[in-house]
Amino acid sequence: xxxxxxxxxxxxxxxxxxxxxxxxxxxxxxxxxxxxxxxxxxxxxxxxxxxxxxxxxxxxxxxxxxxxxxxxxxxxxxxxxxxxxxxxxxxxxxxxxxxxxxxxxxxxxxxxxxxxxxxxxxxxxxxxxxxxxxxxxxxxxxxxxxxxxxxxxxxxxxxxxxxxxxxxxxxxxxxxxxxxxxxxxxxxxxxxxxxxxxxxxxxxxxxxxxxxxxxxxxxxxxxxxxxxxxxxxxxxxxxxxxxxxxxxxxxxxxxxxxxxxxxxxxxxxxxxxxxxxxxxxxxxxxxxxxxxxxxxxxxxxxxxxxxxxxxxxxxxxxxxxxxxxxxxxxxxxxxxxxxxxxxxxxxxxxxxxxxxxxxxxxxxxxxxxxxxxxxxxxxxxxxxxxxxxxxxxxxxxxxxxxxxxxxxxxxxxxxxxxxxxxxxxxxxxxxxxxxxxxxxxxxxxxxxxxxxxxxxxxxxxxxxxxxxxxxxxxxxxxxxxxxxxxxxxxxxxxxxxxxxxxxxxxx
Amino acid sequence: xxxxxxxxxxxxxxxxxxxxxxxxxxxxxxxxxxxxxxxxxxxxxxxxxxxxxxxxxxxxxxxxxxxxxxxxxxxxxxxxxxxxxxxxxxxxxxxxxxxxxxxxxxxxxxxxxxxxxxxxxxxxxxxxxxxxxxxxxxxxxxxxxxxxxxxxxxxxxxxxxxxxxxxxxxxxxxxxxxxxxxxxxxxxxxx
Numbered sequence: 215x216x217x218x219x220x221x222x223x224x225x226x227x228x229x230x231x232x233x234x235x236x237x238x239x240x241x242x243x244x245x246x247x248x249x250x251x252x253x254x255x256x257x258x259x260x261x262x263x264x265x266x267x268x269x270x271x272x273x274x275x276x277x278x279x280x281x282x283x284x285x286x287x288x289x290x291x292x293x294x295x296x297x298x299x300x301x302x303x304x305x306x307x308x309x310x311x312x313x314x315x316x317x318x319x320x321x322x323x324x325x326x327x328x329x330x331x332x333x334x335x336x337x338x339x340x341x342x343x344x345x346x347x348x349x350x351x352x353x354x355x356x357x358x359x360x361x362x363x364x365x366x367x368x369x370x371x372x373x374x375x376x377x378x379x380x381x382x383x384x385x386x387x388x389x390x391x392x393x394x395x396x397x398x399x400x401x402x403x404x405x406x407x408x409x410x411x412x413x414x415x416x417x418x419x420x421x422x423x424x425x426x427x428x429x430x431x432x433x434x435x436x437x438x439x440x441x442x443x444x445x446x447x448x449x450x451x452x453x454x455x456x457x458x459x460x461x462x463x464x465x466x467x468x469x470x471x472x473x474x475x476x477x478x479x480x481x482x483x484x485x486x487x488x489x490x491x492x493x494x495x496x497x498x499x500x501x502x503x504x505x506x507x508x509x510x511x512x513x514x515x516x517x518x519x520x521x522x523x524x525x526x527x528x529x530x531x532x533x534x535x536x537x538x539x540x541x542x543x544x545x546x547x548x549x550x551x552x553x554x555x556x557x558x559x560x561x562x563x564x565x566x567x568x569x570x571x572x573x574x575x576x577x578x579x580x581x582x583x584x585x586x587x588x589x590x591x592x593x594x595x596x597x598x599x600x601x602x603x604x605x606x607x608x609x610x611x612x613x614x615x616x617x618x619x620x621x622x623x624x625x626x627x628x629x630x631x632x633x634x635x636x637x638x639x640x641x642x643x644x645x646x647x648x649x650x651x652x653x654x655x656x657x658x659x660x661x662x663x664x665x666x667x668x669x670x671x672x673x674x675x676x677x678x679x680x681x682x683x684x685x686x687x688x689x690x691x692x693x694x695x696x697x698x699x700x701x702x703x704x705x706x707x708x709x710x711x712x713x714x715x716x717x718x719x720x721x
Numbered sequence: 722x723x724x725x726x727x728x729x730x731x732x733x734x735x736x737x738x739x740x741x742x743x744x745x746x747x748x749x750x751x752x753x754x755x756x757x758x759x760x761x762x763x764x765x766x767x768x769x770x771x772x773x774x775x776x777x778x779x780x781x782x783x784x785x786x787x788x789x790x791x792x793x794x795x796x797x798x799x800x801x802x803x804x805x806x807x808x809x810x811x812x813x814x815x816x817x818x819x820x821x822x823x824x825x826x827x828x829x830x831x832x833x834x835x836x837x838x839x840x841x842x843x844x845x846x847x848x849x850x851x852x853x854x855x856x857x858x859x860x861x862x863x864x865x866x867x868x869x870x871x872x873x874x875x876x877x878x879x880x881x882x883x884x885x886x887x888x889x890x891x892x893x894x895x896x897x898x899x900x901x902x903x904x905x906x907x908x909x910x911x912x
Contacts (some may be wrong), residue, residue, distance in 0.1 A: 378800075381795065382762070382796055384795075385795035386796055392789040399774070399779075404773070406768075601867075601870075604856045615890060625834060632823070632826060640747075641748050665780070
């Protein structure tokens with residue numbers, strides 16, 4: 215209880231309150247604009263947060279991360295265009311409901327499901343935190359290396375149908391992290407005699423290039439679009455309350471979100487897939503799914519909004535980011551010389567609680583905002599996409615240039631922007647590059663320190679946690695190969711089991 | 722042959738089955754991208770002897786060269802498999818158009834770099850207003866209303882980031898030509 219009170223004390227500050235309000239409302243607005251997802255906003259804001267205290271900076275970024283899905287549901291339901299990539303499944307049932315004249319009901323259910331699952335997931339994690347604090351110290355270098363490896367394996371395998379491409383991009387990310395002067399023997403690695411490469415390639419430059427600048431290039435080079443919507447009429451609060459008729463699905467979706475969010479390399483898509491499948495299998499009307507089923511909508515939105523809180527667990531407890539957004543947040547810790555990991559859960563549990571309480575507050579702020587401002591947000595959706603591209607490029611400049619006022623950084627970011635544009639247009643994933651870069655660095659350091667206490671390969675997995683993770687990695691690979699062989703035997707058509715949900719254009 | 726439908730002999734059946742192993746949601750130009758990435762991987766692999774150092778007396782894993790070699794080896798392996806996948810898959814029309822789209826996008830990278838070079842010279846405010854209005858004009862937003870919106874947006878970004886959030890963007894060189902005093906200090910600090 216003392217820890218909990220201490221966490222409340224940490225939050226009771228004006229700068230944290232401002233970050234909370236700006237982050238949550240800003241996140242809703244950013245999420246509502248198709249084409250500008252939370253990765254773009256977080257990438258641009260990262261350098262700004264470096265000058266803030268870790269709690270303030272993280273609250274701002276978490277606000278954007280956690281609230282963008284609320285905003286993203288708005289265009290997904292009203293104009294069949296997901297505001298963020300994870301709202302894609304919402305369009306399946308949300309938009310048919312709008313066409314039936316049930317836009318208010320659909321929006322209410324989406325916000326309600328997001329809110330309920332967000333709160334359930336955070337409360338579950340607060341209750342789980344003392345247990346995690348006991349388990350986290352059992353993770354030594356070997357276990358952390360294996361978790362990072364599991365993250366890489368899962369992010370590669372998660373891109374079904376693009377596994378080889380995801381593998382080459384993850385390897386490219388690992389390669390990028392090795393460029394420069396290595397810190398142990400001070401030898402140069404892939405610097406090609408260039409001074410600017412000696413200090414390595416900055417993660418923020420790559421993130422800004424691949425997410426923000428690439429998205430600006432996509433918006434600038436694609437045909438102009440200015441979506442229009444009809445205003446929503448009726449009581450939003452009553453519509454949100456209707457979610458309590460789907461308590462079981464909201465709770466199940468939240469459970470899937472928490473479980474999938476905690477596993478590095480997995481995340482919202484898998485959580486949504488499991489939640490949606492469960493909802494359809496247990497529904498009295500499974501045929502309505504995809505045609506405007508309120509159950510499908512609740513299952514989809516409940517699963518995705520439970521992930522952000524859970525995704526903070528591997529980051530905070532082990533220092534392992536499970537996806538791109540938490541990978542970006544890791545740099546906030548590094549800038550302040552705070553290394554997230556077992557020590558954080560053991561010694562600064564109040565800091566962890568403070569972050570979770572901040573997430574509860576942001577859910578409350580966002581729902582209150584959505585009740586009063588949904589119609590106002592519709593105006594933002596109408597910003598023409600090419601002008602949006604100009605705006606994103608202008609903001610990207612601040613992000614890159616303010617890092618160290620380096621023209622070389624800007625040129626590198628522009629280069630990564632072009633690479634990102636090609637990847638987006640090729641429907642190839644960007645996330646493996648970022649995770650490869652972050653997890654590659656962690657794996658190199660951890661493997662080197664683990665090898666000091668290992669004489670045979672079997673020693674590496676002699677401890678139970680290490681053995682379980684190693685088995686999980688082997689099982690994932692075997693299951694993936696088995697799945698591919700099964701599809702081959704079934705002789706399925708090329709486009710039969712891949713669809714727009716995996717489309718990385720919006721990410 | 723690769724794109725032929727599945728109705729002929731055993732050879733085609735094998736190829737088609739092999740093709741099924743590389744199922745993915747492809748877009749036009751995939752072969753060009755796959756070949757380009759494979760070429761990059763090979764170039765990096767060829768540079769390994771010059772670009773990493775093997776330190777005597779150290780185990781393999783402790784070698785500074787270990788991780789770059791692992792990464793490049795994985796790049797070569799996966800990109801070659803990806804390339805094979807693209808080669809045996811049915812060709813999607815529109816390859817040339819797609820590559821042209823990539824090349825055309827270089828224009829926006831040049832716009833961005835022009836902005837980067839402009840700011841240290843003419844200052845953040847003027848540079849941003851010039852960049853945003855010019856690029857908006859280029860994108861077809863040419864009415865006085867859009868030009869005004871663009872200029873206002875640029876000014877807001879500058880005031881927000883440099884003025885309020887105090888991000889590190891150096892004062893423009895032309896600011897030094899302003900008469901010394903409060904105005905110059907204000908402009909250098911806020912704009």
